[in-house]
Amino acid sequence: MSYDKGNIFAKILRGEIPCKKIHEDQYALAFEDTAPAAPVHILVIPKGEYTSFDDFATNATSEFLHGFFASVRAIAAKLGLNENGYRLITNHGADASQSVPHFHVHILGGRKLGALLP
Numbered sequence: 001m002s003y004d005k006g007n008i009f010a011k012i013l014r015g016e017i018p019c020k021k022i023h024e025d026q027y028a029l030a031f032e033d034t035a036p037a038a039p040v041h042i043l044v045i046p047k048g049e050y051t052s053f054d055d056f057a058t059n060a061t062s063e064f065l066h067g068f069f070a071s072v073r074a075i076a077a078k079l080g081l082n083e084n085g086y087r088l089i090t091n092h093g094a095d096a097s098q099s100v101p102h103f104h105v106h107i108l109g110g111r112k113l114g115a116l117l118p
């Protein structure tokens with residue numbers, strides 16, 4: 001799948017539409033999900049044109065891969081989720097119901113999250 005520069009997260013990255021930003025660094029932008037599934041529900045997106053985890057893991061440099069996931073960890077820590085725990089989700093493709101074609105990691109926490117799938 002080629003990258004669609006018109007996707008909503010690309011627009012957020014370019015500052016064309018607003019987001020509730022909670023963190024930004026050279027690798028990643030993190031902001032609140034508009035449809036929260038838990039008391040804490042943050043999306044972390046890379047600052048690059050990657051359609052999904054599969055694209056990111058295949059095509060990003062080792063330095064970017066490490067930097068991005070280090071940012072995800074730092075954001076979870078900054079949100080105070082380390083002690084009680086949190087869940088990371090990333091959806092790739094149709095069977096996973098990926099709805100925005102820019103790679104993103106959901107950080108979910110703030111309550112007991114229960115079973116992996118409903």
Ligand code: DGP
Nearest residue numbers: 008019032033034035091097098099100
């Ligand atoms: P996924 O199903 O993994 O592709 O999740 C996409 C998430 O993006 C979903 O939880 C809702 C969220 N979302 C969709 N549009 C927007 C938006 O414009 N702003 C923000 N902050 N989140 C959005």
